[in-house]
Amino acid sequence: MSNRSGSFEASIGDDKERLLYYNDSISSSSTIPTYPPPTPRRASRSIFTLLSLSLTTNIFLAFLSIYLLRHPIETDKSQILYTPARDAVEYHAITFTSGYLDDKSPYQSNGTVPDDAQDAAWRDLYHELIYSRIPRHQAAQLTNRTVPIPGDEGYYIAGLDVFHQLHCLDNIRKSQWPQRYSPSEHMGGQGMSLLSAKHLDHCIDQIRQSLMCAADVSTGWLEWNERFQKNLAVMSTTHSCRRFEKVREWARERKLRVWDASVRVEDPLERDGGM
Numbered sequence: 001m002s003n004r005s006g007s008f009e010a011s012i013g014d015d016k017e018r019l020l021y022y023n024d025s026i027s028s029s030s031t032i033p034t035y036p037p038p039t040p041r042r043a044s045r046s047i048f049t050l051l052s053l054s055l056t057t058n059i060f061l062a063f064l065s066i067y068l069l070r071h072p073i074e075t076d077k078s079q080i081l082y083t084p085a086r087d088a089v090e091y092h093a094i095t096f097t098s099g100y101l102d103d104k105s106p107y108q109s110n111g112t113v114p115d116d117a118q119d120a121a122w123r124d125l126y127h128e129l130i131y132s133r134i135p136r137h138q139a140a141q142l143t144n145r146t147v148p149i150p151g152d153e154g155y156y157i158a159g160l161d162v163f164h165q166l167h168c169l170d171n172i173r174k175s176q177w178p179q180r181y182s183p184s185e186h187m188g189g190q191g192m193s194l195l196s197a198k199h200l201d202h203c204i205d206q207i208r209q210s211l212m213c214a215a216d217v218s219t220g221w222l223e224w225n226e227r228f229q230k231n232l233a234v235m236s237t238t239h240s241c242r243r244f245e246k247v248r249e250w251a252r253e254r255k256l257r258v259w260d261a262s263v264r265v266e267d268p269l270e271r272d273g274g275m
């Protein structure tokens with residue numbers, strides 16, 4: 001008893017006096033139960049129980065490790081709000097093109113007026129993908145209520161923002177080349193030219209918010225440049241990216257084609273206040 005209280009005191013330090021007092025009161029008490037030493041038979045039985053318990057636990061943990069190695073638990077905390085496209089989110093590493101000299105992308109003008117090939121490349125990124133068709137049980141989980149599709153019972157309109165952002169960026173691109181893109185040919189839904197200063201200003205601010213929202217922390221580096229005799233930032237950096245192809249595939253499978261925006265449909269979700 002005194003030995004045990006000794007180690008207690010050593011490990012507690014500042015509380016030593018209080019513990020001593022506490023221990024004193026224990027030792028003066030005569031109600032501490034005493035246990036008889038286990039008989040050999042009881043001991044071997046409990047050792048057997050312990051061993052089989054440990055064996056079972058180890059086998060269970062081994063299977064759990066194998067399972068977790070094959071099916072890693074999703075730990076993506078980047079999406080705190082519901083999205084019907086959650087399953088389309090996958091990551092991979094992508095090395096950016098620098099956009100200079102011979103390291104240009106098919107989306108770039110190459111210094112001359114853009115041609116049909118570049119327009120087609122841009123179109124392919126977002127055309128007809130801005131609005132998607134989602135079922136009612138997904139619409140019910142959206143952060144903000146959306147509208148049912150007229151004449152398409154049980155389906156609702158929603159849009160993944162990346163396609164709207166790409167549409168915005170494409171209009172900013174087009175506005176650089178009035179020789180090719182005339183504002184009057186690019187009219188939006190509200191009778192406003194998509195290439196007007198007002199629309200482009202909206203677009204720039206949407207993209208600003210999107211960049212800040214994503215806050216890409218992929219890291220760039222510098223390199224000695226012989227030609228300029230300077231350390232220069234390398235623009236072809238490698239990034240942690242969502243697989244755009246997967247997200248685009250999600251939207252392509254749910255394309256909302258022709259629909260009449262001027263038809264107001266009664267929403268069962270509003271009536272039932274849920275499912």
Ligand SMILES: *[C@@H]1O[C@H](CO)[C@@H](O)[C@H](O)[C@H]1NC(C)=O
Pocket residue numbers: 104105106108110
């Ligand atoms: C841009 O121009 C260069 C040289 O004229 C050419 O090699 C390259 O293929 C062009 N790139 C694109 C995307 O048109």
Ligand SMILES: *[C@@H]1O[C@H](CO)[C@@H](O)[C@H](O)[C@H]1NC(C)=O
Pocket residue numbers: 143144
């Ligand atoms: C959409 O939902 C969010 C989160 O509840 C809310 O803060 C926001 O005001 C809503 N937007 C509109 C336009 O109602």
